[in-house]
Amino acid sequence: MSRADGVTTHTLRLELDDEPGELAAALEPIAEHGGNLLSVFHERGSRTPGGRIPVEVALDCPAERFDDVIDGLRDRGVTVVAADEEYYGEAFRVLLSGHLVDTDLSETLREIESASTVAVEELSLSAPDGVEAVSSAYLRLGARSGERGAALEQVRKIADRKGLTVVEPLEASG
Known part of the structure; x- marks a missing residue:
């Protein structure tokens, strides 16, 4: 969803290791690239087939910076399962x-x-x-x-x- 100011709302699905600090570290690239967290759903009681923790993040960021957010997450070793529904469609x-x-x-x-x-x-x-x-x-x-x-x-x-x-x-x- 895009607003008049060029900021768009996005949903990311991530997989994280169950280690102290993983969630905080995974969220840093969002702020670094101009994103603003709207919500974080951390399913610590669940596991993916690979034994990781599924996390869903909603954020706002300038449309032209969204790919930078994704790249920043990947650079930190975060598994991005989905970025908006059509991203990995x-x-x-x-x-x-x-x-x-x-x-x-x-x-x-x-x-x-x-x-x-x-x-x-x-x-x-x-x-x-x-x-x-x-x-x-x-x-x-x-x-x-x-x-x-x-x-x-x-x-x-x-x-x-x-x-x-x-x-x-x-x-x-x-």
Whole structure:
């Protein structure tokens, strides 16, 4: 929602580690980039599939600074699951297969999210023969509206470099 003064209202969905100071640190980039907090809903009793705490933030900020807020959050290592409903408006699912643990799954996920066009929304890892063997990871990814192809290409490049197989997309989802 945009006002006459160019300030817009936004909703962010974040995932935070359950550590002291994580919420306060995650909110700093909002103020640093001209944002004003309207509300924070911190679901400490809930956990995401990755074991993190879901947080929803409503804020006002100058329209031209909103991308700076998102970039500031990502620079601090905050997982931005959604930024306004249309921001990551296209979800899709892929399966990664290979030596996921040996190639550092955490690093792989950070690399996928380093592209501003994609966010990891859900992760499920299967390693029936142990972490030393071939494993698979189901990923539900969110892409900015109109940028699903670029997001998928990012996943392919990372997988190729790490010797992983990508089965894509498994099905459309919303």
